[in-house]
Amino acid sequence: MPDPLPFDPIGEARRHWTDRWGPEPARPMTAVTNIMRVQQILLARLNELLRGHGLTxxxxxxxxxxxxxxxxxxxxxxxxxxxxxxxxxxxxxxxxxxxxxxxxxxxxxxxxxxxxxxxxxxxxxxxxxxxxELNAAAFALEGLAPADEEQLSALLESVRRTAGDFED
Amino acid sequence: MPDPLPFDPIGEARRHWTDRWGPEPARPMTAVTNIMRVQQILLARLNELLRGHGLTxxxxxxxxxxxxxxxxxxxxxxxxxxxxxxxxxxxxxxxxxxxxxxxxxxxxxxxxxxxxxxxxxxxxxxxxxxxxELNAAAFALEGLAPADEEQLSALLESVRRTAGDFED
DNA sequence: CCAGAATAGGAGGAAGTCCGACTATTTGCA
DNA sequence: TGCAAATAGTCGGACTTCCTCCTATTCTGG
CATH class of the missing domain: 1.10.10.10 (Winged helix-like DNA-binding domain superfamily/Winged helix DNA-binding domain)
Structure with missing residues (x-):
C-alpha cells in the first residue's frame, strides 16, 4: 500500500470540474470516480486475502x-x-x-x-x-456501518437495474 | 450488452450466503459484489463513449x-x-x-x-x-437522483478514507 | 567529500480480459 | 426433410495491469 495522499484527489477533481463545467456534471463524475477507486482498493485486498489459498x-x-x-x-x-x-x-x-x-x-x-x-x-x-477468511475480513470492506452497507447496496442495485443488468 | 438475467444474481448469492453463514457476512459480501459489477458496467460504457476520441x-x-x-x-x-x-x-x-x-x-x-x-x-x-461528451452522458451513471449520487459518493469516500487512501 | 541508500523511469515477463475467427453441434423454418 | 442460422467452447492476438529487475541520478550521514 502506498502512502496516503495529503488530500483527496477526487475532491480536488470535483472542485476543478465545478469551476469549469458547473456542479451538475461534477456530481456524477465524482460518484463514478469514487466507484472506480473503491473497486480498485477492494479488488487488491481481496486478491491479497485469497493469495494464500491460491485463488484470485x-x-x-x-x-x-x-x-x-x-x-x-x-x-x-x-x-x-x-x-x-x-x-x-x-x-x-x-x-x-x-x-x-x-x-x-x-x-x-x-x-x-x-x-x-x-x-x-x-x-x-x-x-x-x-x-x-473473506467473511472474517468483511470482504475487505471497512469504514461503513451495517446500515451504510445496506444503503450502498441499494444505490448500486438501482444503477444495475437501470443498466439492464437484470429484470424483476 | 448481453440480455439481462431474469433475476438478480447478487440477490441470489446473498440468499445463499445468509442461509449458510448468516446475515452478518452476507451484508458486506453483497455490497462488495455490487461495487465490482457496477464498476464493470461503468468502465465498459465509459470506454465505449471514449472510443470515438481514441481514448481509454x-x-x-x-x-x-x-x-x-x-x-x-x-x-x-x-x-x-x-x-x-x-x-x-x-x-x-x-x-x-x-x-x-x-x-x-x-x-x-x-x-x-x-x-x-x-x-x-x-x-x-x-x-x-x-x-x-462524458458530461452529457452523466459519466455513464444512470438510475440515481442527484441526492443519491451525493450519498453514494459520501459512502464511498468513507471507505477510501478508512482504507488510508488519503488524509485530511 | 564520498560511499551507500533512496528515487525516477524503463524493459521484459506473467496474468487477466476482450475480441475475432474457427469447429462442432443443435435448432428452426421453408 | 434439409439447409441456413444460432449456439457452445476454444484458440490466437491485442491490450492493460502489475511484478521483478536494471540503470541513472540524487540524497544523506559519517
Whole structure:
C-alpha cells in the first residue's frame, strides 16, 4: 500500500470540474470516480486475502457459483452469464481451476456442444476455507456501518437495474 | 450488452450466503459484489463513449490530470500517485498519449532522473471534447437522483478514507 | 567529500480480459 | 426433410495491469 495522499484527489477533481463545467456534471463524475477507486482498493485486498489459498477473486467467484448449484456443475456459458464475464475469460478461469484440481470438465448429457464445470471435493473444501477468511475480513470492506452497507447496496442495485443488468 | 438475467444474481448469492453463514457476512459480501459489477458496467460504457476520441478511461484520466495543473506538466511518478496506478502503467499510458501527440515528454529542470509529461494543444482540445461528451452522458451513471449520487459518493469516500487512501 | 541508500523511469515477463475467427453441434423454418 | 442460422467452447492476438529487475541520478550521514 502506498502512502496516503495529503488530500483527496477526487475532491480536488470535483472542485476543478465545478469551476469549469458547473456542479451538475461534477456530481456524477465524482460518484463514478469514487466507484472506480473503491473497486480498485477492494479488488487488491481481496486478491491479497485469497493469495494464500491460491485463488484470485474471479476464480473464487466461479468456485462459489458452482458451490451453490444443486449438482455442483454448470455449463461454461452459463457461468459467464452469471458472472458477467466473457466466454473466453470463463475458459481461462476454468482452465486454472481445473489445473489445481478444484473443478473438472464433464460432457453435457444432452448437448454435445456444451461442457460442464463440476466442482470437486477439493474445490468445496477450498471454497469453504476461503469464504471463512473473506467473511472474517468483511470482504475487505471497512469504514461503513451495517446500515451504510445496506444503503450502498441499494444505490448500486438501482444503477444495475437501470443498466439492464437484470429484470424483476 | 448481453440480455439481462431474469433475476438478480447478487440477490441470489446473498440468499445463499445468509442461509449458510448468516446475515452478518452476507451484508458486506453483497455490497462488495455490487461495487465490482457496477464498476464493470461503468468502465465498459465509459470506454465505449471514449472510443470515438481514441481514448481509454485511464488515458482520459491522465489527460485531465495534466489539464488541471498550472503548467500542464507533471512528473510521471506523481501521475501514478494521483491516479493510484503502478509506475509501469503510467509509462504505458504516457507512451500511448505521446504516440497520439496529446502529450510530450520533457526533461525535468532540476532532477535529471525525472521526466515530465506535458499536455499539448491537441491534448487540451481532445480532453475538452471528450469531457463534453462524458458530461452529457452523466459519466455513464444512470438510475440515481442527484441526492443519491451525493450519498453514494459520501459512502464511498468513507471507505477510501478508512482504507488510508488519503488524509485530511 | 564520498560511499551507500533512496528515487525516477524503463524493459521484459506473467496474468487477466476482450475480441475475432474457427469447429462442432443443435435448432428452426421453408 | 434439409439447409441456413444460432449456439457452445476454444484458440490466437491485442491490450492493460502489475511484478521483478536494471540503470541513472540524487540524497544523506559519517
Amino acid at each position: 477473486f474471479p476464480r473464487y467467484e466461479a468456485l462459489m457459483l458452482l458451490c451453490f448449484t444443486r449438482s455442483g456443475a454448470m455449463p461454461l456459458g452459463k457461468i459467464g452469464d452469471r458472472l458477467q464475464v466473457h466466454r473466453t475469460s470463463v475458459t481461462n478461469i476454468i482452465d486454472k481451476l481445473e489445473q489445481d484440481g478444484l473443478v473438472r470438465r464433464v460432457p453435457h448429457d444432452r448437448d454435445r456442444r456444451a461442457t460442464l464445470a463440476e466442482i470437486t471435493d477439493a474445490g468445496r473444501t477450498l471454497a469453504e476455507a476461503a469464504t471463512l | 478511461f485511464p488515458r482520459y484520466e491522465a489527460l485531465m490530470l495534466l489539464c488541471f495543473t498550472r503548467s500542464g506538466a507533471m512528473p510521471l511518478g506523481k501521475i501514478g500517485d494521483r491516479l493510484q496506478v503502478h509506475r509501469t502503467s503510467v509509462t504505458n499510458i504516457i507512451d500511448k498519449l505521446e504516440q497520439d501527440g496529446l502529450v510530450r515528454r520533457v526533461p525535468h529542470d532540476r532532477d535529471r532522473r525525472a521526466t515530465l509529461a506535458e499536455i499539448t494543444d491537441a491534448g487540451r482540445t481532445l480532453a475538452e471534447a471528450a469531457t463534453l
